[in-house]
Amino acid sequence: MDFVPCGELARRIKEGDVSAEGELIRQFEPGLRVILRRRTGGDHCLLEDLVQETLLIVIQRLRGTGLEEPDKLAAFAAQTARNLAIASQRKAERQRTDLDSDATERNADPSRSVVTVAEDVEAALAVRALLRELPQARDRLMLKRFYLDDEDKEAICKEMQLSEAAFNQALSRARRRFRQILEERGFAKRDLLSLGL
Amino acid sequence: MNQQQIEQYVAGTMTEAEAEAFEDYCVANPEFARQVEFEQRLRAGLAQVARGSTSEFVRAEPPNYWKYAAAASVVLLLGAAVFSWRMPAQPSQILTAGLAGAEHAGASMRLALVRGSGNVPRLPSGEVRVEIVGLFDPESLYSIALDHFGPNRNIDTVDALAGQKPASPVTLEIVVDSAQLEPGTYSLRVRRQSSEEEPLEFRFYKP
Numbered sequence: 001m002d003f004v005p006c007g008e009l010a011r012r013i014k015e016g017d018v019s020a021e022g023e024l025i026r027q028f029e030p031g032l033r034v035i036l037r038r039r040t041g042g043d044h045c046l047l048e049d050l051v052q053e054t055l056l057i058v059i060q061r062l063r064g065t066g067l068e069e070p071d072k073l074a075a076f077a078a079q080t081a082r083n084l085a086i087a088s089q090r091k092a093e094r095q096r097t098d099l100d101s102d103a104t105e106r107n108a109d110p111s112r113s114v115v116t117v118a119e120d121v122e123a124a125l126a127v128r129a130l131l132r133e134l135p136q137a138r139d140r141l142m143l144k145r146f147y148l149d150d151e152d153k154e155a156i157c158k159e160m161q162l163s164e165a166a167f168n169q170a171l172s173r174a175r176r177r178f179r180q181i182l183e184e185r186g187f188a189k190r191d192l193l194s195l196g197l
Numbered sequence: 198m199n200q201q202q203i204e205q206y207v208a209g210t211m212t213e214a215e216a217e218a219f220e221d222y223c224v225a226n227p228e229f230a231r232q233v234e235f236e237q238r239l240r241a242g243l244a245q246v247a248r249g250s251t252s253e254f255v256r257a258e259p260p261n262y263w264k265y266a267a268a269a270s271v272v273l274l275l276g277a278a279v280f281s282w283r284m285p286a287q288p289s290q291i292l293t294a295g296l297a298g299a300e301h302a303g304a305s306m307r308l309a310l311v312r313g314s315g316n317v318p319r320l321p322s323g324e325v326r327v328e329i330v331g332l333f334d335p336e337s338l339y340s341i342a343l344d345h346f347g348p349n350r351n352i353d354t355v356d357a358l359a360g361q362k363p364a365s366p367v368t369l370e371i372v373v374d375s376a377q378l379e380p381g382t383y384s385l386r387v388r389r390q391s392s393e394e395e396p397l398e399f400r401f402y403k404p
Contacts, residue, residue, distance in 0.1 A: 006225065031224030034233045038209075042241065074225035078217070081224075121332050121367050123242030128334055131246070147243045150208060172200075178242075179235045 002185050003027070010070035013062040021059050028055065028074070039085035050088060054081040124179040130174060139170050146171065198222055198229060207236045245332070291377045292343055295326055295370025308374075308385065308399035317382070318327040320403045325373045329387060331397050333363035338390045341371060346382040355383075359390065378403045 004023050012020035032051050040047045058077045061067070067076055134140050138160060145151045157167050205211050206219050214399065223230040304321035310331035333339065340359040344352050355378070363369045369387060380403050388396035 029226050030222050030227040030230035030234060031220070034223045034230050034237065035220045037234065037237050038206075074386040076223045078221045082217070082220070112288075123238040124245040125242075125334070125366055127239070127242035128247045143243060144247070147240050148247050160396055175235065175239060178239050182235070182238070 005071075006073035007070045010062055010067055010073050013059065014066050016063075024059065024062075025055055028058070028077050031074070032077065035081045036085055039082070039089075046088065047090070050081065050084050053084055072179060093181075126178055129181050130178050133177065134174070139174065142167065142170060143174060198226075203233050203236050206233065209238055209289075221305040229369065261359045291374050292341060293372045293374070294361060295328075295364070295372050306401065308401065320373065320375050320378070320383070320401050322375050325375050327371050327373050327385070328364075329369045329371070329397075329399060330367055331369070331387065333366055333369055334389065335363050335366050337392070338362060339369060340388050340390050341369075342386040342396075343373070344384045344386060346384065347380070352384075371403065375403060380404055 004020070004027065008065060009020050009024050009027070013024065029051060032054050033047065036047050036050045036054075040050065054077060057074075057080050061076075062073075067073060131140055131143075134143075142160065142162075145156050146153065153164065153167060156162070157164055160167075162170075202211075202219060206216060208299070211219060223233055226315060253284065303323045303325060305326045305328065306318055306320060307328045307330060308318060338359070339361045341361060343355050345355050346352055358371060361369060361371065371385075381403045382402045385399045385401070386396040
């Protein structure tokens with residue numbers, strides 16, 4: 001994928017170039033997803049909403065007043081995403097205080113939960129496949145201790161009598177395979193939803 | 198930026214300023230961001246799998262399965278013989294296997310674990326196609342037990358169905374004959390066979 005510098009993207013959007021807007025979305029969306037995934041606590045529906053909202057705000061700003069420092073467009077987009085996540089958290093907290101819980105439960109949107117389930121399912125299925133493929137109990141245990149128990153790498157290596165290089169290699173193999181499984185299965189969220197949800 | 202920083206970011210061990218600089222870099226570098234997102238999803242996926250049970254992480258090396266399979270076959274054959282001898286000729290079946298994708302003339306009901314929801318769905322009358330939404334391994338078989346919650350908080354298992362294959366990674370379908378159920382609250386317990394995972398429970402009530 002060709003990479004367009006931020007300054008150029010900002011200038012082209014300001015001039016009304018629609019293809020530059022598409023380019024901005026392609027370039028910025030992965031990073032915005034990282035930021036918002038961290039701040040939406042597993043609520044994938046909210047994550048999608050906030051990514052869209054961030055992109056919309058950034059594009060509108062570039063179409064309108066523009067940025068004083070167009071080269072800092074990526075940082076501006078990142079900060080916009082963080083601000084939206086904070087605002088969303090505050091709104092959710094207010095709603096929790098204002099509404100009675102029964103009414104909230106009655107009005108729960110079932111489709112929202114299904115979207116949330118679908119994204120979780122995607123990752124969990126890939127993890128299951130990965131765990132099935134790992135022949136050594138040691139590797140599975142290593143993943144558990146590192147990712148789930150948040151144990152220190154050094155301590156795991158010492159206890160499992162592994163060199164740090166061997167540990168990193170096993171971890172990197174697992175990561176690569178996880179990514180490959182997700183890509184092979186082509187589990188985009190929309191695919192799962194079309195499976196009958 | 199390197200793998201160590203990705204690990205620190207995803208584990209939440211960076212300072213706020215470090216995390217913000219890392220995030221700015223992610224937005225400017227989509228391929229790097231994808232790498233970070235896979236790390237986030239790996240961690241989330243592991244947590245999701247471990248939520249049921251951590252047995253998948255600690256299972257031992259594969260043993261000589263054929264020995265166990267032979268022993269299990271003998272036990273199953275004996276069990277089946279005793280079962281068929283003791284059971285009445287026409288047992289009533291409340292739960293039957295769903296035929297994924299097939300036309301169903303009667304009512305349908307969807308059961309899902311909705312976070313924070315206290316709503317208990319109502320079972321329609323007749324033969325109801327029940328779509329259970331959850332996380333299923335398409336290569337595994339599942340057993341389903343139907344429990345009735347009695348007035349004295351006693352729980353009776355009124356029917357069970359084994360060997361069910363999920364219709365998709367997120368759905369398992371069965372048919373419940375509502376006419377055979379007394380009014381009250383019920384729970385469908387769905388469990389992956391040959392695993393130590395905790396069963397998923399889906400409540401509903403029959404009016």
